[in-house]
Structure formats: structure tokens, C-alpha cells
Amino acid sequence: MTDGVWNGLTELTEELADLYRDLHQHPELSLQEHRTARRLAEALAPLGYEVTEHVGGTGVVGVLRNGDGPVVMVRADIDALPVAEQTGLPYASTARAVDGAGHEVPVMHACGHDMHAVCLVGAATVLARATDAWTGTLLIVFQPAEELARGARDMVEDGLFERFPKPDVVLGQHVGPLPAGFVGHASGPVMAAADSAEIVLYGKGGHGSRPEATVDPVLMAAHVVTRLQGIVAREVPPAEAAVVTVGKLHAGTKDNIIPETAELGVNVRSYSPQVRAKVMEAIERVVRAECAASGAPKQPEITWHQSVPLLVSDPEATAATVAAFTGHFGPQRLLPMPLVSASEDVGVFGEAAGVPTVFWFWGGLDAETTIQALGAGQLDSLPSNHSPFFAPVVEPTLTTGVETLVVAARTWLGRAGGTEAP
Missing domain, CATH: 3.40.630.10 (Zn peptidases)
Known part of the structure; x- marks a missing residue:
């Protein structure tokens, strides 16, 4: 021009x-x-x-x-x-x-x-x-x-x-x-596409010297974080792409107190509606399963927000x-x-x-x-x-x-x- x-x-x-x-x-x-x-x-x-x-x-x-x-x-x-x-x-x-x-x-x-x-x-x-x-x-x-x-x-x-x-x-x-x-x-x-989830895990708090009397949400959160990393590696086809990131993990106020809850912030990136739905479902499944495995007294809260197509x-x-x-x-x-x-x-x-x-x-x-x-x-x-x-x-x-x-x-x-x- x-x-x-x-x-x-x-x-x-x-x-x-x-x-x-x-x-x-x-x-x-x-x-x-x-x-x-x-x-x-x-x-x-x-x-x-x-x-x-x-x-x-x-x-x-x-x-x-x-x-x-x-x-x-x-x-x-x-x-x-x-x-x-x-x-x-x-x-x-x-x-x-x-x-x-x-x-x-x-x-x-x-x-x-x-x-x-x-x-x-x-x-x-x-x-x-x-x-x-x-x-x-x-x-x-x-x-x-x-x-x-x-x-x-x-x-x-x-x-x-x-x-x-x-x-x-x-x-x-x-x-x-x-x-x-x-x-x-x-x-x-x-x-x-981007999707974010706020997750609250519920445990049973108590003294750090008596873990047997508690349900530790920090340990629960650690297992969730580790297990989430397997979703892309083992559930998304190699020809597809996705990213799962745990960008936030908050729990507790003192080293010798096992807290009542742990909070996670999870972010997902995907390039197809099929993979997007598969990854989001897998995250919910993993979180609920780890809570059940830990004997959580209450179901986790999983709230999806900030969705970008x-x-x-x-x-x-x-x-x-x-x-x-x-x-x-x-x-x-x-x-x-x-x-x-x-x-x-x-x-x-x-x-x-x-x-x-x-x-x-x-x-x-x-x-x-x-x-x-x-x-x-x-x-x-x-x-x-x-x-x-x-x-x-x-x-x-x-x-x-x-x-x-x-x-x-x-x-x-x-x-x-x-x-x-x-």
C-alpha cells in the first residue's frame, strides 16, 4: 500500500x-x-x-x-x-x-x-x-x-x-x-483454551505430635499435586497437547499444627474440546479419589472459573x-x-x-x-x-x-x- x-x-x-x-x-x-x-x-x-x-x-x-x-x-x-x-x-x-x-x-x-x-x-x-x-x-x-x-x-x-x-x-x-x-x-x-479451578481439601486438624488423631490435608494435597502430573503423561494422547499446572497451594499457619483445610489453584491449557473435557474430568476424579484414599471427612470443593475458549x-x-x-x-x-x-x-x-x-x-x-x-x-x-x-x-x-x-x-x-x- x-x-x-x-x-x-x-x-x-x-x-x-x-x-x-x-x-x-x-x-x-x-x-x-x-x-x-x-x-x-x-x-x-x-x-x-x-x-x-x-x-x-x-x-x-x-x-x-x-x-x-x-x-x-x-x-x-x-x-x-x-x-x-x-x-x-x-x-x-x-x-x-x-x-x-x-x-x-x-x-x-x-x-x-x-x-x-x-x-x-x-x-x-x-x-x-x-x-x-x-x-x-x-x-x-x-x-x-x-x-x-x-x-x-x-x-x-x-x-x-x-x-x-x-x-x-x-x-x-x-x-x-x-x-x-x-x-x-x-x-x-x-x-x-484456559480453565482454572479453586480446590478446597478438607481434613481433620490437630497437634503435629498426634497425627493419628488427624486427617492431614497437607499430605492429601501433596498426593493430589503429584497425581495430577500424570494426567497429561498418561491420559492425553501423545499427538495432542495439554498443560496442567498447580500454581497455588496454601495450608496451615504453624509447623506443629495440622490444619483443617488445604487450598489449591489449578490451571489447564488445551487445544481441543475433547482434550479439554477429558483433562477437567480427570482432575476432578483424581482430587476426589485422593480425598477418599486419605479418609477425608468431607467431599472436596472444586470450583471452575476464568474459562477462556x-x-x-x-x-x-x-x-x-x-x-x-x-x-x-x-x-x-x-x-x-x-x-x-x-x-x-x-x-x-x-x-x-x-x-x-x-x-x-x-x-x-x-x-x-x-x-x-x-x-x-x-x-x-x-x-x-x-x-x-x-x-x-x-x-x-x-x-x-x-x-x-x-x-x-x-x-x-x-x-x-x-x-x-x-
């Missing part, structure tokens, strides 16, 4: 860099993104978008109508994580906040959502300045609470597709530990979008991606609207350093999402992220002059 759409992009990205550093320095936890949402709404309003705040909590929606044509939804997430930043950047976060459990925690944009949001502001700006090059409607969505796996569903349940134009396609992207300036793509299943990048829609990326960036800047075991709730939008979702990745780490690490098989040595050291280099990450969103949106918007989108 060599038309005038890109006029002024260099000057724009210099302004966007200031917004990025501001958002990075002032991160906000999921469901608390009030300042962030206000800044993003203020950025859209002068561009001619109909801006609505407080959608699904702290979500922001912008609508730009430009004649007849498809409705294209472009989404970015905006929340941060309870992580203490260690990047050493001059604009590093020192923010602290109180989380949903009432604990004071450090806050950092350790997953790159600040970069996602600013790139979407940039793309919305470019497209608003070039309305003579396309027709249709842009639906710009800044989504909160992705890290809680609920923000997309909250917006849908708040009437996103009843209050605003229903899209014909949903577009999204994620920055990650790839070389800056490169675009990663995959077709079909892209990111895993498998993210599928529609093959046909992805092929058209990647072809546009190839034409714009050149094939040398595109990287095929393997399945990613992390999860994303952007697929909730496409699923709820009954339309294709197209999702891709783009790089945020210094290109030379990253390429060297890839060549040496040392990718794990680089900071990745959720690390206290993860912060994308501003350029070319910012410019590339704006360009990918604009190219993808124009692939699906109508062409000025009447040519239909694919």
Missing part, C-alpha cells in the same frame, strides 16, 4: 511514543483501568469517532461510520499485572495498587497491553485521516480485564453487539518476544490478512508461529458475534539480540510476557504495530470506488 494513507506516520508515531511511555509509567490492574480508559477515550474523540466509555466496566468503544461497507472490529486490551518492574527504563512503573483480594501489590505493564492500546490509537488515527481510501464502519474496542479472562465477556454481556454495530470480522494482535519489526502468524488454533484464527480470513501483510512488509518480515500455550479472550468476541477472528503476533524485542538468541537456541534467555524485565523497544515495535492494524483493517473494509473487501 503506497497511497497517501501513510502520510504523516512518522510524526504520528513520535506523538504515540509519548502516550506509550505515559501508559507504561501509569499501569492499572484489571477492572481498575480508569485513567487508562480516560486517556484512550480522549485520544479517539477528536478524530470523529462516536466514543462510549464504561462498556463492560472500564471498556471504551469508538465507532467511525464512513458510508456503506463492512463493519470491522479492531480490539486491544488495556490492563496491567501485579508485577514489580525491573527493566530499569527511565519511564519504568513504580505504581502500586490494591488488588481484588485487598492486598497492596506492585503494578506493571508486563504483558505489553500498553503497546497494544497505543498501536490501536495509532491505527484509529491513520484510518480516520484517510476516509477517502475506504468505506464501511470501524468499531474500535479497548478491552479491560484480559488478565482475568473476563473483560471480553463483560463487554459482550453489556450489550456490545446490540449497542454498537455488529462486526463482520474481529481483528487483534499481541506483542511478544519476537524480533521487533517482524510479524508472527498462524492459522486455525493459535492460543490455548480456544483462540482460533479463521483459516480463510487469516490467509487473506497474511497475504496483505506479505504485500506490505515483504515475506522476509513474516514468521510462522507454533501453537502458543498462553491464552487470550479476544476469541469471545468473534464467537459471540458469529464472525471470523483473525489474530497475529508482532515482535517487541531488539531484533539483533533476539535473532542471535533464536539462532543459538537460547530464546528462553530473553524476557517474555509477564516477566518483570519485559518491555518492548519503542521502535520499530510501535510503527509496526500501527501498520499491521491498518493493513489488516483495510483488507476487510470496503474500497473507495466500490470494490468489496474479500
